[in-house]
Amino acid sequence: MTYTEPQIWAVIAILGVGTYLIRFSFLGLIGDRPLPPWLLRHLRYTSVAILPGLVAPLVIWPAATDGVPDVPRLAAALVTIGLGFWTKGVVRSMLGGALTLYVFQALMA
Template identity: 70%
Template structure:
């Protein structure tokens, strides 16, 4: 059964316009002005706040294991945290975590 495509296109257009307006509010209206220091200070922590929220479900409840805790992913997350904390280097942490994940998956099976 193929649904009528009109409501789908209406949703796509409305979401596209909404996304444009959200981005335009920052880039078009505020883009040429200096932002206040307190706002810049808070914006620095946006990625630090968002990234764990994106990664934690993938580590704790991975779909690859049917939602079961996986030692390989937990070890990779731990190595990534330790390397990131010690080196303060994002790329080194990502590479160390990736190498650990693939090594553990190879060893465990």
Template identity: 70%
Template sequence: MTYSDATVWWIIAILGIGTFLIRFSFLGLIGSRPMPAWVLRHLRYTSVAILPGLVAPLVIFPAATGGSPDPARLAAAAVTIGIGYWTKGVVRAMVCGAVTLFAVQYLLG
């Protein structure tokens, strides 16, 4: 499909407005009011629920290797899961996983 430049810009504008309205509904409309305890309890698990969905395809089918898993990414994923489970810290787990990824890639050449 080929779209004209004007159509592409209209699509970008509409998607931008839609994204703004979704975010504004949380931040602008209810941002100044206290949230119920059950909402806060569920929001604690947002990063734990989203992060694996973003990272798993990059570990199992990495574009850098043509879609085949490699030892560096599998080792980094294992370290990230282990450190995350052990320390219960998302940032520490991601940093340790990144260090492992770069270290194994360096060692393997």
């Protein structure tokens, strides 16, 4: 199905307004009020819940290898998980995983 240029721009505008309203509902309406402790406790785990969901498909079905898992990505994922458990540091584990990925890719090339 093909869309005309005005239809495409209308969809872009509607999605932009919708995204703005979703963010404004959180930041604009309750941004200056203190949040309850139970909500703050749950918000701490947002990145822990989202990051694996974003990264797992890139490790298991990488587009760079046409969906075939490969050693560098699996090794980087294991090093990242291991460093995360060992150091309890997100940045250190991500940097260690990235370094492992690049080293393994250089060695396998």
